[in-house]
Amino acid sequence: MTENKLKLNSEKTEALLVGTRQKIASLTVTDLQLDDATVQFSPAVKSLGVFLDSTLSMQTHISFIIKTCFFHLRRIASIRRYLTHDACVKLVVSLIFSRLDYCNSLLLASPPHPFMAYNESRTLLPGWR
Structure with missing residues (x-):
């Protein structure tokens, strides 16, 4: 990201795990490491005014x-x-x-x-x- 002169704001950034409820429940991953920042997974994220949840329901x-x-x-x-x-x-x-x-x-x-x-x-x- 630094090559493109971008910086990640870890306070505002959210990550979404997408899959079936069973697959998501079986995972033990709680966050994502990107360079020096830690991004937390959320049950739902808002993008362009639309809420997306982990099962895309x-x-x-x-x-x-x-x-x-x-x-x-x-x-x-x-x-x-x-x-x-x-x-x-x-x-x-x-x-x-x-x-x-x-x-x-x-x-x-x-x-x-x-x-x-x-x-x-x-x-x-x-x-x-």
């Missing part, structure tokens, strides 16, 4: 999306009576649908849990299909 990412979307849905629902229909639609599209759409191709093989937030958002928007 996307469960960490799905849980994060659901939690975030329902948080914003509760906030919108609490002020719904003060909003026009158009303002409510804009809030739902910008706060909920944008999160569901971001990297949604990674969720094709996953269970339909993230789309519960989409279904719930329809209750805030009468006439929305």
Whole structure:
């Protein structure tokens, strides 16, 4: 890395072991030595806004999306009576649908849990299909 004038920040760097649960459980490796730095293995890492876990099941990412979307849905629902229909639609599209759409191709093989937030958002928007 020093040849390319790069320096590893071991405090911010995370490593991810990828494999089946059985394979990962059988390993005794806890960290990775790179030059003078020690990098710890994490159960999940965030890259470009997507959480990847060690089994690539996307469960960490799905849980994060659901939690975030329902948080914003509760906030919108609490002020719904003060909003026009158009303002409510804009809030739902910008706060909920944008999160569901971001990297949604990674969720094709996953269970339909993230789309519960989409279904719930329809209750805030009468006439929305």
